[in-house]
Amino acid sequence: MSRPVRLAMFGLAGGVTAVLLVLAAFALPGFGGSRHPYRDAAVPAAVRHATPNVISSINFDLRGLDTLGEETILLASVVGVVVLLRPAADERVREPRIGGRLLDGTRLFGYLFLPITTTIGLLTVAHGALTPGGGFQGGVVIGTGLHLLYVAGSYRALKRVRHLEVFEYGEALGAGAFACFGVATGLVSGAFLANVLPLGSFGDLFSSGSVLLLNCSVGIEVASGVMVLLAQFLAQDIEVEQAEGAKR
Amino acid sequence: MTVYPYLVAVFVFLVGAFGIVRSRNLIHAVVCLSVAxxxxxxxxxxxxxxxxxxxxxxxxxxxxxxxxxxxxxxxAMALTDVVVSGTVTALLLAIAVQVAKRQDMSDPNELAALRG
Structure with a gap:
């Protein structure tokens, strides 16, 4: 399809979609109004399960099955990236070059914030049921925060500390633990991912039953996933090169 | 005024889709998808x-x-969406990297056939 034809087709289809979406927007309840039926159902349900963070309660308790699906998309994407970016037959892995200059300020900032960022990430995961945050957010903070070691140190320093197999197992473990927990609760209570654990008292760190556990398993999975993903892209840029004499 | 934020959402979505359609670069197309x-x-x-x-x-x-x-x-839906879209973007970028390496180009218009 040539470019002008494609643009014309998009003009037509996009115009129709725009009209329909604008009409739909005018039929929605007004912005900022007080009509939220899902909220009215979700907030009391979360409070019954002793989970102050209603968003975490929805993700890991009320609609845990959706999160299992999303987690599987995440796992599949990570596996896809690993498969796509592995060195091909006509490529080889070289030793990363040493060198490059680093500002002292960058190094200081990086090493100062490495422990702080990782701790904040762990806290975000652990308090997912109480305060804003949870496994998804904390996992991303941990996974990217560990790369301060690359920014402030070197690729070699990152490789020495980051054992990729650990994170590959962590990725599988996080996803597997979520699914196994779902099956176990299904056997015990008859409902997949039902909150069968002791609920504790509202607002305590060890409360909200299974939300805490599932938060941690998602945190492990997301942190490991981010580590594995970034490792593939970094290796592609720094380590993988065309083998000599290979034809594209 | 009560529909204004919804109209902004519609605009951002359509601008992203328009960007994908007129894209001349695979990375640009992936970023446009993120905008949508x-x-x-x-x-x-x-x-x-x-x-x-x-x-x-x-x-x-x-x-x-x-x-x-x-x-x-x-x-809750937006939150899981953000994380999943991040990893799916990574997957699409990995595909773009492979296309650039195997076919030596990054313009989706030139992508005529699949090649190993």
Whole structure:
């Protein structure tokens, strides 16, 4: 399809979609109004399960099955990236070059914030049921925060500390633990991912039953996933090169 | 004024789609997809908003649960969406890297046939 034809087709289809979406927007309840039926159902349900963070309660308790699906998309994407970016037959892995200059300020900032960022990430995961945050957010903070070691140190320093197999197992473990927990609760209570654990008292760190556990398993999975993903892209840029004499 | 945020969401979504259609670079196309997805987050969060209502979190500082909060359901959807879209973007970028290496180009218009 040539470019002008494609643009014309998009003009037509996009115009129709725009009209329909604008009409739909005018039929929605007004912005900022007080009509939220899902909220009215979700907030009391979360409070019954002793989970102050209603968003975490929805993700890991009320609609845990959706999160299992999303987690599987995440796992599949990570596996896809690993498969796509592995060195091909006509490529080889070289030793990363040493060198490059680093500002002292960058190094200081990086090493100062490495422990702080990782701790904040762990806290975000652990308090997912109480305060804003949870496994998804904390996992991303941990996974990217560990790369301060690359920014402030070197690729070699990152490789020495980051054992990729650990994170590959962590990725599988996080996803597997979520699914196994779902099956176990299904056997015990008859409902997949039902909150069968002791609920504790509202607002305590060890409360909200299974939300805490599932938060941690998602945190492990997301942190490991981010580590594995970034490792593939970094290796592609720094380590993988065309083998000599290979034809594209 | 009460539809303004929804119209912004529609605009962002369509601009992203338009960017994909007229893209001359695979990386550009992936970024445009992220822009279109940002439109959906905006719609979700706008649907759940309520004037003068705090976020649906009662743990910090501990407060008495009340129904007058923003809608937690759409926020939960937007949250998982953001993480999943991040990893899917990574997958698409990995495909772009392979296309650039195998076919030595990055313009989606030149992508005529699949090649190993």
């Amino acid at each position: 997805q940002a439109g959906t987050y905006l719609l979700l969060v706008a649907v759940g908003f309520q004037w003068k209502a705090p976020p649906p979190v009662f743990g910090s500082p501990p407060t008495k649960p009340t129904l007058k909060v923003t809608d937690p359901l759409v926020q």
